[in-house]
Amino acid sequence: MKNYSRSKLLALTLAAAALFLIQARPRFNPPPYFAPEKNITIQGVNLVYLDQGKGTPLLLIHGYCGNAYNWSQVFETLSRDFRVIVPDLPGYGKSGCPEKKVKATMIWYADFLSEFLDQIGVEKAVVVGNSMGGSIAAWIAIRHPEKVSKLVLEDSAGLKGSRMDLLKNIAAITAEPMLIPLLHLVFPVNEKSLANVPESERKRVGLAELRYASDLRACSSRAMKWSAVSIGTDYTEPVLNKIQVPTLIIWGSNDDLLEVKTAEQFHQKITGSQLQIIEGGVHTPMQWKPDDFVRVLKKFIADN
Numbered sequence: 001m002k003n004y005s006r007s008k009l010l011a012l013t014l015a016a017a018a019l020f021l022i023q024a025r026p027r028f029n030p031p032p033y034f035a036p037e038k039n040i041t042i043q044g045v046n047l048v049y050l051d052q053g054k055g056t057p058l059l060l061i062h063g064y065c066g067n068a069y070n071w072s073q074v075f076e077t078l079s080r081d082f083r084v085i086v087p088d089l090p091g092y093g094k095s096g097c098p099e100k101k102v103k104a105t106m107i108w109y110a111d112f113l114s115e116f117l118d119q120i121g122v123e124k125a126v127v128v129g130n131s132m133g134g135s136i137a138a139w140i141a142i143r144h145p146e147k148v149s150k151l152v153l154e155d156s157a158g159l160k161g162s163r164m165d166l167l168k169n170i171a172a173i174t175a176e177p178m179l180i181p182l183l184h185l186v187f188p189v190n191e192k193s194l195a196n197v198p199e200s201e202r203k204r205v206g207l208a209e210l211r212y213a214s215d216l217r218a219c220s221s222r223a224m225k226w227s228a229v230s231i232g233t234d235y236t237e238p239v240l241n242k243i244q245v246p247t248l249i250i251w252g253s254n255d256d257l258l259e260v261k262t263a264e265q266f267h268q269k270i271t272g273s274q275l276q277i278i279e280g281g282v283h284t285p286m287q288w289k290p291d292d293f294v295r296v297l298k299k300f301i302a303d304n
Helices: 002-023 068-079 106-119 132-143 164-173 176-186 199-212 217-231 237-242 260-269 290-302
Strands: 037-042 045-052 057-061 083-087 125-130 148-154 247-252 274-278
Touching: 037 106, 045 068, 045 106, 057 106, 057 132, 068 083, 068 199, 068 290, 106 132, 106 217, 125 132, 132 148, 132 217, 132 237, 148 290, 164 176, 164 217, 176 217, 199 217, 237 260, 247 260, 247 290, 260 274, 274 290
Parallel strands: 057 083, 057 125, 125 148, 148 247, 247 274
Antiparallel strands: 037 045, 045 083
């Protein structure tokens, strides 16, 4: 009986210590962004976003594990001609997390961003999404077509049979607290992995790592789990024929996550869409080939 009591006491002590360590994570306190930040509360979420420039509104949506740094190399240039709006999706960047009962799916994010546009007084926007953000952008065009003047899918998720399915499968069987360690195992963050990337990518990773080490780690893991599952479950493929707005598909020729053939599939499924391959671009051409990305995007917006 004494041994049982000691074992029970040890287990309780270890559990209390683990709980203390979780609670003892430092408060998330990131450095300022490259442009003035704004805040708005939607569905109980403190959403952090950048909003600069005048003219046609552009809504730029980052991908999985992303944040506003994904767009930092094109932000100033685009804001000379357009009103550029860059939100950190709930659960990512500097934004708060969805409530525990909310599953952060592609469709939920699409509805959330439609409400966000209403709240900041934007009737219509050119909606641009990269990777997971592309899937969200497509869902906005499908579910809220009145909010979208033009659609841009950049190296977009949303089709079945890509390497994104692996991410879904991993997230589906992984407990929330283990997701971030597993992602670090699959995609290690070290000097070697960051040796030859743009400065914007170093800053994106740095902010993500700061968030994972903070008091927002648990809620971030929850949002990341459900968005990863949704990327490979809530495919846009069956409903892409509902997209009626002018659509541009931009793809990096060297995308090692979503092959160029995926761009061709989107092009075939969206009636009247245009396709532009950016030579030398990888999965995030706006970071690796920012000048080419801006040139292609501005031409599409100007084209009637």
